[in-house]
Amino acid sequence: MAQAASKTCEICVSAPGSHYCIDCEEYYCENCKLLHNRQKLSRNHAFQKATDLIPEGKSKCSKHKEELTLLCNTCNVPVCTSCVAGKHNKHDFSKIVDAIAQLREENETKIRAKTNDANQNLKKIEDSLKSFDNSVESVIKAINDEGNMIKRMVDKSVAEMIVLVKEQSKKEKEKLTIMLSDARSVLAAGQTLDRKRKALDKTRHDGGMVQKINTMTEEINKLKINSLLEFPNISFNRKSVAEDDIRRMIGTYTIR
Known part of the structure; x- marks a missing residue:
């Protein structure tokens, strides 16, 4: 060497x-x-x-002052040729050059294996990152889709509720309109009788007057004032909805 x-x-x-x-x-x-x-x-x-x-x-044996050309595999120490017959008798030996070559080859194999494992891990991480990004996009799309669906449902429910309010309120208004018409008719009849009464007061007070007053009394008694029913009323009872309620309606997600 x-x-x-x-x-x-x-x-x-x-x-x-x-x-x-x-x-x-x-x-x-x-x-x-x-x-x-x-x-x-x-x-x-x-x-x-x-x-x-x-x-x-080149190292030399401290005992024999000879070049260390062998490796005692039993003791895992470099030795010279004189050590073989002495302290390391009957041990297993190999040339240092061969041992170094073998160690280099083993290290190269280990490094290749580790770099291969590292490359595989790198690929798995990159694939996982790509898959995770795709999953995130899918979750975001699902949240948007669910939110839009809920918005459409809310808009539809609001529109239907408004239509129902208008239909029911129209019926109640029709009842009030009839009551108003009846009240106006009664008022007009009462005003007519009042004019007759005033005109009668200006006529001659004789026997015929009594008959006319009695006739008017009968007409007054026939004039019926209907009792007013309970007037319709409308109000809105707001349901308290928190943001958490909306989130629960949309759904949940998990990250592991």
Whole structure:
């Protein structure tokens, strides 16, 4: 594995290693990089500028002073080849390079799974938001439709009530008109008798006068003043309606 401390081309070992092949984990100079990219097996390798690379120093075993090239899977610690025969005898091992590659692959798989879950959640939220907006519009339309229907019902009821008031009041007015006509007839008859009485007072007081007065008395007795019936009256009893009553008539909605 290449070390960031050595920035000499690891191919020609002469020119500065200004490029780092991420796939091969080696430093390349400009010319060697061009040759590397022309080869069929490495034409798709990714390069990174050496100046952007974070140097990695190779760790050594503190006990044996050897390079830590293995990973003890049993203890989950890096070890050197001498540790295999010593403290970590009969343990399960793997190369650090392989372990790192496996860990990277596992992390990549986990990240993909989590980003996939995040994308699915994002889509569900977006779909839910769209569906919720549609539901809100539907509820608003339903409220408007219900309100308009109630308005039409109220307008119809008001119109019908006004027609009924006019019809019933017309009948009562007709009764009053008849009573008024009768009262006028009685008044006219009374006024006629009064004129006769005054004219009779101016005539000669003799035996015929008595007969005439008796006749007038009979006419006066026949003049009947009808008792007045209870006059019709109309009033409006307002029903107290609160805003909550109107809302209950329209309906209710729920948000969960």
